[in-house]
Amino acid sequence: MRAFSFSQSKHWHPSSQIAPNSRLIKSCSRNFNPNPAQFILIISRKQNPLPSLSVNSAKTNPSANDPTTPPLVVVGSANADIYVEIDRLPKEGETISAKSGQTLAGGKGANQAVCGSKLSYPTYFVGQVGEDANGKLITEALQGGGVILDHLKNVSGAPTGHAVVMLQSNGQNSIIIVGGANMSCWPENLSDEDLEIVKNAGIVLLQREIPDSVNIQVAKAARSAGIPVILDAGGMDAPLPPELLSFVDILSPNESELSRLTGMPTETFEQISEAVGKCYEMGVKQVLLKLGDKGSALFEEGKEPIKQPIISAPKVLDTTGAGDTFTAAFAVAFVEGKSKKDCLKFAAAAASLGVQVKGAIPSMPDRQSVLKLLQTIQ
Template sequence: MIGQHPHDREDSRDGQGSRDWDVVVVGSVNADLVVGVERRPVPGETVLGSDLATHPGGKGANQAVAAARLGGRVGIVGRVGDDGHGGFLRAALAADGVDLAHLTTTEGAPSGVALITLGPDGDNSIIVSPGANARLGPDDIAAAGDMIAGASVVSFQLEVPMPAVEAAARAAAGAGGRVVLNLSPPAPVPEGLLALCDPLVVNEHEAAYLLGGGGGGGDGGPEEPEEMAAALVRSGPRSVVVTLGAEGVVVAGGEGTASIPSPKAEAVDTTGAGDAFTAALCLRLARGDSLREAARYATRVGAAAVRKRGAQSSYPTADELPPA
């Protein structure tokens, strides 16, 4: 069942003036190497693709940039390599005003890289080589303690090692911050970490993973998104958001369960759209929105992000969002 959180939800919403950062992201920083294909190869097959395009990415960096572009005060805790990609990634984050005081350059290690194939329908397949991201550890979290303690919301994903995520989540919760975990890529999560999440953000596949393979696996687990969200709340998190792509999201927590539709959008490239959603969710929670209000705003941001190619290059400013 749901564990005791170190702070009451309503009391945790510090206003903009009481914290140094709206959102601090603890996570990955990658170079996205993207090739467009007419169809994905089957095993043993070679297909021709488009020219290689290199974009700044990584789930952590994506969320930091998306929140900053929406007007948030944002910091990042992570690692890049001492290669050419590292300088490129630093410059991209700095251009959007992300605080890089705790983005460490790792000597002798390559920066993280994501190999992305982009189909004509806008969907993608991704392989991630973590590189320097895999070196992020509890010592980095301790060094960034002031930044983490100064954030209204601290956001995490699982492209960096779990010990770093656990240490940072405990530090954030202990300082009265709100912990948001995006379970991507899916991995086993310690019960104590789940109890700190407010919310846990998952897609349908990640929700099924946490619920033991439910969601159509024929094992009797919940299959409907609303049932998945409610079951996940019972497993420990304070609240849950299940993302459904173009179908919107389901939120569940102390106020019950609700479905929130997504605005209509013609998908050009879905790369990083989930990160844009999570970033917007975190920012609006930091500014005092309820979970439902924040999720409704975040669906607008996610829908806007699929209309352009690339991850960070597709993220809108607040002025660029279509009307609600």
């Protein structure tokens, strides 16, 4: 048994180096709005090697309080999740009664942002909410999770996005999304301020609950600065634009999303591998696959896939947001320089903790809990 820690001997700057005899006049802290004129940087598309990491247990991550740490930047959706707890899904034309109902903050982007922050990594959220009660609910939840909200916008032309989450007694769910401000009122061109925080990130997370045109702008800006981009394939059920895929470093679908995107079956691992091969043909070189109770796997073109079994939870209460927890935790471990195998294990531990709590944002685990769980695994 070994103890896990994500403390670093140095910080990984995947795309930038500080110029000799210069310094960052200001950096990405919780009260900082980046200005390109405030940086003296040499930008390189070539990523630096990953640093070595210590393996001593730590309650907190030193990088969380280091203003020079390049942040996790999540660009995506924020929803008010309307939960209804039911014994089973209604049949066509049938009306059933819910055992309970409540509204909680969620949305794939907001979920991932809170997860990153609760894992003690500085995290920005770029997104939109309406000027309504649901927008206030989400803003307060993001603030409570420690997310930096300098780039969260309130828009008057659309209500806050929301989702109806039908939660069954076994913890499984079915979800219907109404896009609202997530899909409307975005500017044709993102502001220089929004793109600048992307270019100075350590890693960028995207999902498909906002327009593809926004994701393309963000991914293109990140690629221009050498910043890795993970695209969570969850969201709209539509083909992925080739232009977007060309700027993505890691595509992260679940089994059903992989099947829809490739038009191929994904019932066996052999079929999954063939479908991932189709992703390679589409331009993606790495696929981070979420397999539910069968665990996860990271595929990289030309290499054997790395498999990670699930870390069993004593009881599964709610799987809503589990995939977001997994993806965000993987991103945090990745930007901190962990091996890909350990990134998968860290993400699996975070997801295991998340399914034991009802609600998406409320279920996001803190770093200490994840490390404590990892210490129990041989």
